[in-house]
Amino acid sequence: MSEQKVSPKAWVAVLGGLFGCFMAGMNVHVTSAALPEMEGSSGATFEEGSWISTAYLVAEIIMIPLTAWLVQVFSLRKVMGLGSLVFLIASVACSLAPNLSVMIIIRVIQGAAGAVLIPLSFQLIITELPASKMPMGMALFSLANSVAQAAGPSIGGWLTDAWSWRGIFYLQLIPGVALLAAIAWSIDAKPMQLAMLRRGDWLGITGMIVGLGGLQIVLEEGGRLDWFGSSFIVWATVASVIGIVVFVATQVWGARSFINLRLLGNYNFGVASIAMFIFGGATFGLVFLVPNYLSQLQHYNASEIGISLIAYGLVQLLSAPLMPRLMRWTSPKIMVSTGFLIMALGCWLGAHLDGESAANVIIPSTVVRGIGQPFIMVALSVLAVAGLDKAQAGSASAVFSMLRNLGGAVGTALLAQVVSIRERMHSERIGESVTVFSQSVQARLGAPLHSWMPDSQMALSQVAGTLRREAYLMAYSDAFWLACVALSGCALATLLMRSAR
Known part of the structure; x- marks a missing residue:
């Protein structure tokens, strides 16, 4: 059986998608390495600074399930191109953010834009490559994800110590430009189907936003807020459960599932x-x-x-x-x-x-x-x-x-x-074993201990x-x-x- 050929355009599309996957994946880990310095420069507490990561992750987990539907409505080329462009602009804006509040808002935008790049990279491998080339495509997908996870903390830590945390956001520019060039050359333009917006499963989308967004917030903030000892976590959990039930029900049994x-x-x-x-x-x-x-x-x-x-x-x-x-x-x-x-x-x-x-x-x-x-x-x-x-x-x-x-x-x-x-x-x-009255403790310290x-x-x-x-x-x-x-x-x-x- 002869091996199926893959056109140069298909390979460029796949490799461009992998640049996007690497770019979005590295952003999460490169930011975590610089979080203490970002908190210090903005005068934020640990709890406030944690929202720099939480905001990105909440937006990302919400947008990933919407990606397939957005591609049907607007086309792959437009969704991927706009997502890449907004992600790059938001990255530069993060480096220039004057305070914590502005940073969090920009991180939401960046997370939403970067979220579409991960599943679309996977989708391009499935659609552009034949079965004989699928292992190679998945190997490259694995490579992009794995290196992003490892390179993020390494490069982020080095840049933060050598220069400033603001420099970490410029790391996405080179792969981002390469991704935009790949999209422009290799992915064909297709007509939009805006009529699908009127027939969209807006109840399911709302349930997904509340459910997955609420769950992400509970998981990120629960440990810092004493879990269910916090009324905020309790209400966020209730909203999340209701939202997830609505989301799953509408997608499994609904006629307009996205x-x-x-x-x-x-x-x-x-x-x-x-x-x-x-x-x-x-x-x-x-x-x-x-x-x-x-x-x-x-x-x-x-x-x-x-x-x-x-x-x-x-x-x-x-x-x-x-x-x-x-x-x-x-x-x-x-x-x-x-x-x-x-x-x-x-x-x-x-x-x-x-x-x-x-x-x-x-x-x-x-x-x-x-x-x-x-x-x-x-x-x-x-x-x-x-x-x-x-x-x-x-x-x-x-x-x-x-x-x-x-x-x-x-x-x-x-x-x-x-x-x-x-x-x-x-x-x-x-x-229970090591106390002030323990003879072994007093013997090790060389003298009886008196708490006063x-x-x-x-x-x-x-x-x-x-x-x-x-x-x-x-x-x-x-x-x-x-x-x-x-x-x-x-x-x-x-x-x-x-x-x-």
């Missing part, structure tokens, strides 16, 4: 979507967790954190191009299962933390996880779309991207909460700090263990998928 959620009933696509949700949770959650661990417990600065994560991106850069050839030698579901097991091994390596566990432990852990990620991204994407009609490419890419990002939000919130809860539990358990004496107060403060650090080390280890168990479960579940070469 995204085909019934695709989740397809066996392979459904299992792959669940696996992608968990994969997104583990990947985004650990990308959040590792820099926090290095900063909080090992006192790394932004540049040192970035250097520690370079190997994570480099190993993916080297291994992703090998995935298409590997898929010819083995079953895709074996590759996915292997990838999950390798990632689980990386989490296991990071689950034995002690006071000396800095880059010597974190780098091997992230490198092993980085080796496993391309196995999953490439083969799981190929398995998910196997057997789907190309007419469903828009919905498939939107659903897949939505669940990956939603998994990332859930995973980040869950792992952060695990660290918080387990730190308190470990502190209490250690505190200044020297004793200083010694007690040092002991308390040491105990809390040990509790945090144990809590971070627990978070790695949880990710290890979840990924191991996915390795078993994906073996039940139906493999097609």
Whole structure:
């Protein structure tokens, strides 16, 4: 059987889409590295500054499911072109933002514009490439996502320390210009179907905005606001649940659905979507967790954190191009299962933390996880779309991207909460054994302790700090263990998928 040829235009369209995917993906992580400096320069508290990231993520999770419908109404060329242009303009505007309020508004615009680039990149691979080239396309998609995740904190930390946080927003200009040129040359113009706006599922769209937007806010802000101890979180949760119920009901049973959620009933696509949700949770959650661990417990600065994560991106850069050839030698579901097991091994390596566990432990852990990620991204994407009609490419890419990002939000919130809860539990358990009346404590410090004496107060403060650090080390280890168990479960579940070469 002769290999199907792909036109240069198709390849340029696919590669242009990958530039957009890389640009949007890196923006999330490059900003997180500079967040403390952005908060400091604007005089914002940690809670206020967190909305710099939250605003972007809320807009992104809302717009991803709408992308397929917007393409039907306005055409792929217009949606992708306008999204890219607005994203670039918003990036420059972020660097010039005079205060926090303006920054948050611009981040909403930037998140909404950048959101369309991720599923459209996936859609172009499905529609422009034949089945024989699908593994190569998915390998490039994996590469764009993985390198964006790794390069974001590294470059962001370096730029922030060397120059200013404002410089990080200019990183998108070169890939953005390349994307606009690719769109102009390779994607044909098609007529708009504005009549679809009158027949739009506005109830479902409203439910989706309230449901997914509210859920993202709850997950981002819940830990900082004491979860359901906050009336704001309670009401946001109620609104989110109602919105999600309306969204799902209108898309599954409604006559005007704007995204085909019934695709989740397809066996392979459904299992792959669940696996992608968990994969997104583990990947985004650990990308959040590792820099926090290095900063909080090992006192790394932004540049040192970035250097520690370079190997994570480099190993993916080297291994992703090998995935298409590997898929010819083995079953895709074996590759996915292997990838999950390798990632689980990386989490296991990071689950034995002690006071000396800095880059010597974190780098091997992230490198092993980085080796496993391309196995999953490439083969799981190929398995998910196997057997789907190309007419469903828009919905498939939107659903897949939505669940990956939603998994990332859930995973980040869950792992952060695990660290918080387990730190308190470990502190209490250690505190039961280590008290001012303990002879072993007094013997170690060389004298009896009296809480009213200044020297004793200083010694007690040092002991308390040491105990809390040990509790945090144990809590971070627990978070790695949880990710290890979840990924191991996915390795078993994906073996039940139906493999097609």
